[in-house]
Amino acid sequence: MLAHWLIEKKRDGGTLSKEEIKFLIDGYTSGAIPDSQMSALSMAIFFKGMDLEETANLTEAMAGSGDMLYLPGVRKPKADKHSTGGIGDKVSLVLAPLLAGCGVAVPMISGRGLGITGGTLDKLEAIPGYRTNLSEKEIQAAISSCGCCITGQTPQLAPADRKLYALRDITATVPSMPLIVSSILCKKVAEGIDSLVLDIKVGKGAFMQTVPEAEQLGATMAAVAQRLGKKLSVFLTDMDQPLGRMAGNGLEVEESINCLRGVAEADLLELTLEFGIEALRLCRIEQDREAAKNLLIGKIRSGEALEIFSQMVKIQGGYPRITEDLDRLPRAKLRRALRATQSGWLSQVDAGKIGRACVLLGAGRSKPGEKVDPAAGVSRLLKVGEEVRTGDLLLEAHAGSEGKLNEAWPWLESAFSYTPERGTIPALIKQRRLWTEESGKNT
Amino acid sequence: MLAHWLIEKKRDGGTLSKEEIKFLIDGYTSGAIPDSQMSALSMAIFFKGMDLEETANLTEAMAGSGDMLYLPGVRKPKADKHSTGGIGDKVSLVLAPLLAGCGVAVPMISGRGLGITGGTLDKLEAIPGYRTNLSEKEIQAAISSCGCCITGQTPQLAPADRKLYALRDITATVPSMPLIVSSILCKKVAEGIDSLVLDIKVGKGAFMQTVPEAEQLGATMAAVAQRLGKKLSVFLTDMDQPLGRMAGNGLEVEESINCLRGVAEADLLELTLEFGIEALRLCRIEQDREAAKNLLIGKIRSGEALEIFSQMVKIQGGYPRITEDLDRLPRAKLRRALRATQSGWLSQVDAGKIGRACVLLGAGRSKPGEKVDPAAGVSRLLKVGEEVRTGDLLLEAHAGSEGKLNEAWPWLESAFSYTPERGTIPALIKQRRLWTEESGKNT
Numbered sequence: 001m002l003a004h005w006l007i008e009k010k011r012d013g014g015t016l017s018k019e020e021i022k023f024l025i026d027g028y029t030s031g032a033i034p035d036s037q038m039s040a041l042s043m044a045i046f047f048k049g050m051d052l053e054e055t056a057n058l059t060e061a062m063a064g065s066g067d068m069l070y071l072p073g074v075r076k077p078k079a080d081k082h083s084t085g086g087i088g089d090k091v092s093l094v095l096a097p098l099l100a101g102c103g104v105a106v107p108m109i110s111g112r113g114l115g116i117t118g119g120t121l122d123k124l125e126a127i128p129g130y131r132t133n134l135s136e137k138e139i140q141a142a143i144s145s146c147g148c149c150i151t152g153q154t155p156q157l158a159p160a161d162r163k164l165y166a167l168r169d170i171t172a173t174v175p176s177m178p179l180i181v182s183s184i185l186c187k188k189v190a191e192g193i194d195s196l197v198l199d200i201k202v203g204k205g206a207f208m209q210t211v212p213e214a215e216q217l218g219a220t221m222a223a224v225a226q227r228l229g230k231k232l233s234v235f236l237t238d239m240d241q242p243l244g245r246m247a248g249n250g251l252e253v254e255e256s257i258n259c260l261r262g263v264a265e266a267d268l269l270e271l272t273l274e275f276g277i278e279a280l281r282l283c284r285i286e287q288d289r290e291a292a293k294n295l296l297i298g299k300i301r302s303g304e305a306l307e308i309f310s311q312m313v314k315i316q317g318g319y320p321r322i323t324e325d326l327d328r329l330p331r332a333k334l335r336r337a338l339r340a341t342q343s344g345w346l347s348q349v350d351a352g353k354i355g356r357a358c359v360l361l362g363a364g365r366s367k368p369g370e371k372v373d374p375a376a377g378v379s380r381l382l383k384v385g386e387e388v389r390t391g392d393l394l395l396e397a398h399a400g401s402e403g404k405l406n407e408a409w410p411w412l413e414s415a416f417s418y419t420p421e422r423g424t425i426p427a428l429i430k431q432r433r434l435w436t437e438e439s440g441k442n443t
Numbered sequence: 444m445l446a447h448w449l450i451e452k453k454r455d456g457g458t459l460s461k462e463e464i465k466f467l468i469d470g471y472t473s474g475a476i477p478d479s480q481m482s483a484l485s486m487a488i489f490f491k492g493m494d495l496e497e498t499a500n501l502t503e504a505m506a507g508s509g510d511m512l513y514l515p516g517v518r519k520p521k522a523d524k525h526s527t528g529g530i531g532d533k534v535s536l537v538l539a540p541l542l543a544g545c546g547v548a549v550p551m552i553s554g555r556g557l558g559i560t561g562g563t564l565d566k567l568e569a570i571p572g573y574r575t576n577l578s579e580k581e582i583q584a585a586i587s588s589c590g591c592c593i594t595g596q597t598p599q600l601a602p603a604d605r606k607l608y609a610l611r612d613i614t615a616t617v618p619s620m621p622l623i624v625s626s627i628l629c630k631k632v633a634e635g636i637d638s639l640v641l642d643i644k645v646g647k648g649a650f651m652q653t654v655p656e657a658e659q660l661g662a663t664m665a666a667v668a669q670r671l672g673k674k675l676s677v678f679l680t681d682m683d684q685p686l687g688r689m690a691g692n693g694l695e696v697e698e699s700i701n702c703l704r705g706v707a708e709a710d711l712l713e714l715t716l717e718f719g720i721e722a723l724r725l726c727r728i729e730q731d732r733e734a735a736k737n738l739l740i741g742k743i744r745s746g747e748a749l750e751i752f753s754q755m756v757k758i759q760g761g762y763p764r765i766t767e768d769l770d771r772l773p774r775a776k777l778r779r780a781l782r783a784t785q786s787g788w789l790s791q792v793d794a795g796k797i798g799r800a801c802v803l804l805g806a807g808r809s810k811p812g813e814k815v816d817p818a819a820g821v822s823r824l825l826k827v828g829e830e831v832r833t834g835d836l837l838l839e840a841h842a843g844s845e846g847k848l849n850e851a852w853p854w855l856e857s858a859f860s861y862t863p864e865r866g867t868i869p870a871l872i873k874q875r876r877l878w879t880e881e882s883g884k885n886t
Contacts, residue, residue, distance in 0.1 A: 040614035
């Protein structure tokens, strides 16, 4: 077998076999197959695609390129939630300890932000001392002790994916369905989980701008997960406006802690509960939606979920009393208020523009490896459907310098649109594609 | 400008500007743009193509990636002949000294064989001592002294092309029209020639298997050459059967020397004269075809062309008396005769199969960098249209071992087809697309 011939086969529209895909991924991981061949192959895949069988085989080969996470002695069901990324999307921070409180093991492997999309690891690193580079042993210890962790990909976990993703990033081969699907799923397979809730963000602040694109991703993910024997439920959720009222790393930790304390924004709580209910169903902990919801809310009311969050922070090296001492979160030197220029109802709060503004404020990165400012971002954000009068606060921007505030300002100003009359509020959850016990697949 | 964005632009069917192409090629040459980006770009070009303007700009950028060959004091017209490669194609060895004898400067930069296609450099290296790595100074000296040289690409000549070709070879991006055209032409532009005769081989032993493909290559080459201000005439010639009666490096040197001595195979002489006549016309040395032909034949009859060949060999470090001492060419340890299994007329002598057999005999390489056996090959080859009786010699195979002969044998045996009646002999020259003075282009 020669990599060259396999590239040619894909280039000419052929189907790669399981063995051929494994040969390519193993060779790429070991360095026997150079970047140049892998990028040519990726571009051929961009043009010619891969069928579901090939995508499943690619996912398995990438998951198998390193260690599989092994959780000996953990008899609990294992689940995870993955989001395709958006602005202000802090659900993972709330959901992981909440599910852990309900008896689910949640070994959550997350990523960093790039472009307008925030990253869960960047958010948690706003907590003084929090480490996102747990070893496999440390992940095992965290799961045994508090039931969850949120950490980065270890060097041994799906190394082919890490290498391939960095390559795709510089070779214009990111937007390819089989490459996207296999990249997301291989890490989940390597995590060793049984069930996954997938949140596909759709809209101005998301990778997927339209429902049909997002539907296609969801359908492909479901079909591939089924082939790999994983339970997967897919949600398409709104990302035309940011989630919650804060965006930016430290600010989102604050909003998450508030949510765990019972002081939650409606949309953040709605998604958290929705995904939590589905995860409990997939994990066969609670089939009844109402009962599941009560179970989850009970864990917030009792303070258990907050306590688990605090334990997780402690285990990961962070300041555990952060949950009662929010002032230890980083605070920006400067704040500036954005005020309504007219009266009416907000008809749009453009998540794409808010996201761009957050990058300019210092909260995000435009290139991999750049540092982020944990204190930067926006807070007190008004939402679509809210009524304002001229001069009302629309948001507060946080940054380290006037220059950054000035750079971000045009994006923030132009993010808001008004209507003279109360409009309809778009649905937060646009579609559900839930796994069923009977068919063993998504419907 | 970021390479990533330009790959994306081409991927999405955009047109790259002259500046963008120069940025990519200069960056690739200097190492600022890695192989991985260039191979992704090449694959995007494979799928989306390049228009004539882009191809011309790519050609110029690659030609300009290193030194241009400078021939100070040479007031003669400068011309070259390029073939897309075939089996037994030794025209360059005869034509270069012949044109030099007629007052043309011929700084011929040739390549090595790969796969079934032979390489001019490999052939000449069968001459003891012959060096194919002349420096620019040595090329200048050769042109000044005998009017021609046949040597390899210098490290300074179109380095982007050498790098890109090696990359395309392992990334399944060789068969792309704009990449093929620019790779051929950039070296000719860097040679500093005014006129080029292009021989596009068509048939079983050629890269182009059909006339329409070859026509498209010819048309593209002509249009791009015109944009670059070069005179180009294109011939489509038959490669369903090998050219001449010998294939293999040392054997082809022998046949070339014989041709220069006036003992020529008809097809080899026909192509040599045809290309020679056209080169003399392009160089404005002789416009009349009959007069040009007589001039060329005269240089063979007088022994001048052979003498120039001998001088060239000497200048390039080779044994100059090779022209009268053919026994100094390498001889294979073993020879084996292939004989006709039936009587009739030969209707096919499959150049593809003979070419594969030659690789197996040791005359060719299946990977770049492999050594070739200068003595291996086939001789005394019968041709399409010749009459045979059972038991007649069809060819003699030369190799270093019985194992090699055995490996090649099935390919040799199956290369010959017979008809019971005298058939028609296919035309050697299938098409001409000649440059005209009036239009300044090909018609």
